[in-house]
Amino acid sequence: MARLVGDAAMYSFIVDVVVHPDHQGAGLGRRMVDALVNWSNTHGIRTTLLIASSDVVPFYEPLGFTSDPSSFMKYAPDAPTASDSTK
Numbered sequence: 001m002a003r004l005v006g007d008a009a010m011y012s013f014i015v016d017v018v019v020h021p022d023h024q025g026a027g028l029g030r031r032m033v034d035a036l037v038n039w040s041n042t043h044g045i046r047t048t049l050l051i052a053s054s055d056v057v058p059f060y061e062p063l064g065f066t067s068d069p070s071s072f073m074k075y076a077p078d079a080p081t082a083s084d085s086t087k
C-alpha cells in the first residue's frame with residue numbers, strides 16, 4: 001500500500017509505502033511511488049515530499065527524490081533524545 005496526502009494544491013506527502021515481504025523486489029514499490037508522483041504532476045502539484053529512513057533512501061533516489069534536511073521540522077517534545085541514552 002501507499003498513500004498520498006496533501007492539500008491538492010501545493011504539496012503532496014507520500015506516506016505508508018509498504019510492500020508485503022512475500023512480494024518485495026517485484027517492482028510494486030516503484031510502481032506505487034511512480035503512480036503517486038504522476039498523480040501529483042498531473043494535478044499541478046510541483047513538490048512531493050516523504051520521510052525516508054536511511055535504509056530506504058537508495059530506493060527513493062532513482063525515483064527522483066533528493067534529501068533536503070533544510071525543510072524537515074518535527075514536533076515531538078517527549079521523544080527520547082540521543083543524550084537520554086547516555087544517562
Ligand SMILES: CC(C)(COP(=O)(O)OP(=O)(O)OC[C@H]1O[C@@H](n2cnc3c(N)ncnc32)[C@H](O)[C@@H]1OP(=O)(O)O)[C@@H](O)C(=O)NCCC(=O)NCCS
Nearest residue numbers: 017018019024025026027028029030051052055056058059
Ligand atoms: C521499500 C519497499 C517499499 C520497496 O518496495 P519493493 O516493491 O520491494 O521495491 P521494488 O521491487 O519496486 O524495487 C525497485 C528498485 O528499488 C530497489 N530497492 C528496493 N528496496 C530497496 C532498499 N531498501 N534499498 C535500496 N534499494 C531498494 C530494488 O532493488 C529495485 O532496484 P532495480 O530497479 O535496480 O531492480 C519495500 O521493501 C518495503 O515495503 N519495505 C518495508 C517498509 C518500508 O521500509 N517502507 C518505506 C517507508 S519510507
